Amino acid sequence: MASTQTKRIVIEPVTRVEGHGKVSILMDENNRVEQARLHIVEFRGFERFIQGRPFWELPVLVQRLCGICPVSHHLCAAKAIDGIVGAENLTPTAEKMRRLMHYGQMFQSHALHFFHLASPDLLFGFDAPVEKRNVIGVIAEHPDLAVQGVMMRKFGQEIIRATAGKKVHGTGAIPGGINKNLSIEERDALLADMDQMLEWSLESVKIAKSYTLENLNSVAEFGSFESNHLSIVREDGAMDLYDGKLRAVDAIGATIIDQVDPLDYLDVIAEEVRPWSYMKFPYLTSIGSEDGWYRVGPLARVNTCDFIDTPQAEVARQEFMGLTDGKPSNVTMAYHWTRMIELLHAAEKIQELLHDSALQGEDLVVPAGDRRGEYVAMIEAPRGTLTHHYQVDENDQVTMANLIVSTTCNNEAMNRAVRKIADDHLSGAPEITEGLLNNIEVGIRAYDPCLSCATHALGQMPLEVTLFDAVGEVVDQRVRSSR
Amino acid sequence: MNNNNQKISLTIDGVEVQGKPGQTILEAAEAAAVYIPRLCWMKNLTAAGSCRVCSVRANGRVQSACTQPIGPGMVVENDTEELRELRRNLIDMLFVEGNHFCMFCEKSGECELQALAYRFGITAPKYPFMFPQRDLDASHPEILVDRNRCILCGRCVRASQELDGKHVFGFVGRGTTKRLAVNAPDNLAQTDAEADDQAVAACPTGSLLVKRVGYAVPVGQRKFDHSPIGSEIENSDVQD
Numbered sequence: 079m080a081s082t083q084t085k086r087i088v089i090e091p092v093t094r095v096e097g098h099g100k101v102s103i104l105m106d107e108n109n110r111v112e113q114a115r116l117h118i119v120e121f122r123g124f125e126r127f128i129q130g131r132p133f134w135e136l137p138v139l140v141q142r143l144c145g146i147c148p149v150s151h152h153l154c155a156a157k158a159i160d161g162i163v164g165a166e167n168l169t170p171t172a173e174k175m176r177r178l179m180h181y182g183q184m185f186q187s188h189a190l191h192f193f194h195l196a197s198p199d200l201l202f203g204f205d206a207p208v209e210k211r212n213v214i215g216v217i218a219e220h221p222d223l224a225v226q227g228v229m230m231r232k233f234g235q236e237i238i239r240a241t242a243g244k245k246v247h248g249t250g251a252i253p254g255g256i257n258k259n260l261s262i263e264e265r266d267a268l269l270a271d272m273d274q275m276l277e278w279s280l281e282s283v284k285i286a287k288s289y290t291l292e293n294l295n296s297v298a299e300f301g302s303f304e305s306n307h308l309s310i311v312r313e314d315g316a317m318d319l320y321d322g323k324l325r326a327v328d329a330i331g332a333t334i335i336d337q338v339d340p341l342d343y344l345d346v347i348a349e350e351v352r353p354w355s356y357m358k359f360p361y362l363t364s365i366g367s368e369d370g371w372y373r374v375g376p377l378a379r380v381n382t383c384d385f386i387d388t389p390q391a392e393v394a395r396q397e398f399m400g401l402t403d404g405k406p407s408n409v410t411m412a413y414h415w416t417r418m419i420e421l422l423h424a425a426e427k428i429q430e431l432l433h434d435s436a437l438q439g440e441d442l443v444v445p446a447g448d449r450r451g452e453y454v455a456m457i458e459a460p461r462g463t464l465t466h467h468y469q470v471d472e473n474d475q476v477t478m479a480n481l482i483v484s485t486t487c488n489n490e491a492m493n494r495a496v497r498k499i500a501d502d503h504l505s506g507a508p509e510i511t512e513g514l515l516n517n518i519e520v521g522i523r524a525y526d527p528c529l530s531c532a533t534h535a536l537g538q539m540p541l542e543v544t545l546f547d548a549v550g551e552v553v554d555q556r557v558r559s560s561r
Numbered sequence: 562m563n564n565n566n567q568k569i570s571l572t573i574d575g576v577e578v579q580g581k582p583g584q585t586i587l588e589a590a591e592a593a594a595v596y597i598p599r600l601c602w603m604k605n606l607t608a609a610g611s612c613r614v615c616s617v618r619a620n621g622r623v624q625s626a627c628t629q630p631i632g633p634g635m636v637v638e639n640d641t642e643e644l645r646e647l648r649r650n651l652i653d654m655l656f657v658e659g660n661h662f663c664m665f666c667e668k669s670g671e672c673e674l675q676a677l678a679y680r681f682g683i684t685a686p687k688y689p690f691m692f693p694q695r696d697l698d699a700s701h702p703e704i705l706v707d708r709n710r711c712i713l714c715g716r717c718v719r720a721s722q723e724l725d726g727k728h729v730f731g732f733v734g735r736g737t738t739k740r741l742a743v744n745a746p747d748n749l750a751q752t753d754a755e756a757d758d759q760a761v762a763a764c765p766t767g768s769l770l771v772k773r774v775g776y777a778v779p780v781g782q783r784k785f786d787h788s789p790i791g792s793e794i795e796n797s798d799v800q801d
Contacts, residue, residue: 130697132705134775139665163773243780247664250779258779446773473699474772 101518103500114500116492116522117355125479133159133470137251140466140481146190148247149183149238150459151481153320154466156251157455162470164447165254171439172255177320178431179241179250180457184319184424185275186234187460188376188417191526192282193227196414199520200289211516223285226278230421233268233275237428240264255443265432272429276390279418279425283394286418290411299502301410301495301521304329306362306371307378308487309463310456313337315384317423319458325382326362326372331405334362340456343465349482357489360482371490374462375525376416381406386419388426394419410495413524452478459484461526485527495521571635586626586637587615592800596791597639598648598677600655600765601714602627606723609715614651614677616644623647649681657688658737660695660709661766667775668767670783674712675766676790691737698743700750703772704761711741711768721760729754741768 104112124143131139137156141148153176160166168176198211201220209215217224235245240260242248250256290297306329310322324338324346335346349358350367361370372378380399386392398415401407407416431437454467462484469478485492499521569580573595580589585608590597601612610628617626618638626639638644655674663669698706713732718741721729729752733742745751754760756771764770780786 132699132772134773135665135667138667138776142664248780249776252776253773257777258782474705475697475699 101496101522103496103518111497111500114493114497114518115354116489116496125481128476128479130475132474133162133468133476134253134474136466136468136476138247138249141247143481143483145246147183147187147460149179149242150457150464151466152242152248153180153251154455154457154459154464155468156253157321157457158453158466158468159253161453161455162450162468163253164449165444167444168255169439169441169444170436171259172442172444174431174434174436175241175256175259175442176251178260178428178437179238180320181424181427181431182234182237182241184234184460185421185428186231186238187526188421188424189227189230189234189282191460192286192414192417192421193223193230195526196523197223197227199516199523200414204517204520226281229271230275230278230282233271234424237268240268252443254446257442259439259442260432260437262438265437268428269432272425272432276422276425276429279422280390283415283418283422286415287394287397290409290415297411298409300517301499301524302408303410303491303494303498304408305373305491305494306334306365307381307406308362308372308374309379309382310340310458311383312387316387317379317383317385317420319379319420319424321457324456324463327382327406329406329408331381334364340454340465343454343456343467347482349486355489357486358482359489360487361490372487373491374484374487375413375460376420377407377410377413378462379458380416380419386423388423388430391419391423391426394422410491410521410524413526417526461485462487485525488525488527492522492525492527495524569631569633569635571631571633571637573637574639574641580631584631586617586619586624586629586631586635589631590626590637590639591794594795594797594799595639596794597626598680598791599627600673600677600712601716603716603720603763606716606719606763609719612651612655612712612714614648616647616651618644645681648677649683652677652681653683653686653688655712656683656686657690658693659712660692662709666710666767667770668710670780670786671778672767672785673765673790676785679785680789680791693737695740698749699772700748701752701754701772702750703756704749704754705770705772706741706743706749707768707770708741709768710766712766713739713741714765716763716765717741717760717769720763721754721758724759724763727753727758727760729758729760 100117101114102117103114106112124140128136128139136159137152140155141152143151156176157166160168193216194213197216198213201216202211213224238248239245242250243258250258306326308324308326310318311325312318312322324340324343325336326334328334338346346363347360348363348367349360351358359367359371361367362372363370380395386395398407398419451471452469454465456463456465458464464484465480465482467480468476471477496518499518503517567582569582571578571580571589573590573593578589578593578595580592584592587597587599587602597615597617599612599615601609602615608627610625613625615626616623619629620636652674656678661674663672663675666672669675695708695711697708715732718730718732721727728744731742731744732739734740743749743752761769761771
């Protein structure tokens with residue numbers, strides 16, 4: 079007989095993540111977690127409505143998926159279009175301008191997440207009162223940190239403006255290159271803040287590291303589980319956030335795939351559709367959908383790369399990997415530490431590029447070569463590996479688009495984190511407190527999910543939510559006609 | 562009798578202006594460094610007077626400045642709140658009856674419709690969007706026709722006939738179903754249109770585009786990035 083005492087807990091919306099999400103937890107009559115899921119309630123449809131548009135619009139059009147990391151979509155689409163027009167070997171000026179734009183975005187996005195979104199949880203504790211546990215609380219009690227976060231984000235945004243023309247939704251990358259170089263004035267304005275940014279980046283790594291080590295007992299198990307990890311890496315195994323080939327390792331570091339060209343991604347990655355979410359569930363085909371899911375993003379990138387090619391970030395990486403004897407870390411909350419290692423890496427790369435005279439070069443675009451009807455590009459967005467796959471017809475119109483965004487890659491992992499945290503913190507609890515509920519949000523937030531990006535695709539889910547009890551009987555159903 | 566040196570005196574917003582015989586109000590104003598907003602008018606093309614954005618009050622009556630000849634002692638009202646509101650409404654309606662997505666349009670920063678909206682302080686249309694079903698003709702190897710952005714100004718139609726000596730474009734349909742047509746059974750590829758036709762350059766919006774140019778001009782260097790539309794007229798020297 080079906081239980082009639084099943085209790086449904088809904089956290090909606092999940093705060094301090096980009097976009098909107100909803101978590102539902104199904105509890106039995108003994109207040110034990112029956113099921114916990116992160117639902118995605120946004121619907122975007124980008125893959126469909128860009129069909130028919132001229133291909134050269136894509137870098138500017140598709141970046142409108144998001145206002146936080148549009149540069150990732152801008153550059154990934156640009157790389158794909160480079161391939162479509164046969165102009166993927168860019169001039170040094172064009173490639174370095176794009177890289178500078180990308181590192182600028184990585185810097186601002188990571189700073190935004192750590193200081194504005196995640197720091198309230200880390201500074202005040204997950205159970206702190208909600209009226210304190212927010213960025214206003216950080217400003218009140220840690221004004222130096224709050225200002226530092228704002229100024230770091232501003233620096234990244236200024237880099238984007240100098241390379242793309244605007245801080246948000248610029249136009250810098252065009253097929254076969256870039257539409258501007260970096261003027262001496264722009265370079266010098268950025269260099270004036272560079273030393274301060276590097277110093278703050280180093281401090282940020284220390285904060286994240288100290289937090290993790292001081293709270294290791296609670297953090298190590300918090301929403302943690304073993305998983306595969308995936309990213310693109312450079313040919314020599316170095317972390318490369320702008321370009322590279324796919325590598326995936328398992329929970330103990332064994333290689334699953336390596337140096338797979340993005341053009342061959344369909345040979346190694348497939349996406350599963352589940353009836354209850356707009357987000358697909360990608361997995362490594364060699365392992366299968368049950369166990370082939372993987373994590374992406376800062377943690378995965380630090381786990382998959384052999385080294386980081388900037389000195390201070392490499393030291394930080396070695397310290398981090400030392401905790402697990404060089405094996406991958408599977409600690410969900412370690413995302414914060416690795417995110418700050420990448421922040422430092424981005425700062426070092428920015429400094430290197432600002433001193434490179436190639437950025438003042440005049441050779442911005444390579445001519446179109448042999449036209450292709452299809453191309454795939456990948457980039458490491460702040461939240462993880464991003465894939466853009468396009469087909470274009472002889473009239474220059476897009477006929478097919480497949481976008482696999484970072485948050486989609488982390489879909490299974492976030493669901494597992496929700497389940498794990500719900501199991502550990504909610505089961506048997508006589509009362510559901512704000513702090514307990516926030517534990518779940520903290521787990522999700524560690525992934526810095528961008529839920530608006532992740533639901534770009536036409537969902538296969540009917541617009542209703544059905545609730546089942548422990549034996550599969552429907553106990554509740556809600557039709558979602560609009561948000 | 563030679564009229565070339567004859568002057569016609571009129572006032573625009575209370576300021577005396579000297580025009581020449583045969584000039585329209587718009588031409589006389591422009592020679593006097595006074596900007597009258599316009600969309601369907603273009604230098605060297607026959608005036609159509611269809612968009613009505615250049616509407617002024619001439620001797621108390623609302624007239625299109627691009628077609629109304631000047632006359633001695635004419636009193637023209639141009640920059641009044643009544644006319645600004647009229648023009649705002651016209652521009653507003655042009656936005657909502659098409660599908661104008663400035664955020665990814667490659668003409669952004671160079672588009673006269675967008676520039677007029679900025680000049681008139683329109684940040685969002687007040688009328689409801691009509692979201693019409695319009696098509697895109699990408700058949701031509703060098704030219705793209707995106708009818709979503711067509712405001713039916715007819716500049717391409719006239720430029721094709723009067724400047725290019727062709728008859729590539731025309732209009733079919735009436736009212737809300739009126740649309741830009743091409744002089745061929747199916748699509749633009751079947752016409753004699755070429756990328757350097759003045760008809761293509763005549764488009765004030767992103768409806769007629771040379772393919773694969775895209776966003777080659779960076780933000781900050783586009784025509785209207787720093788100065789509002791019309792400022793080049795307002796900053797010009799008064800012509801004798």
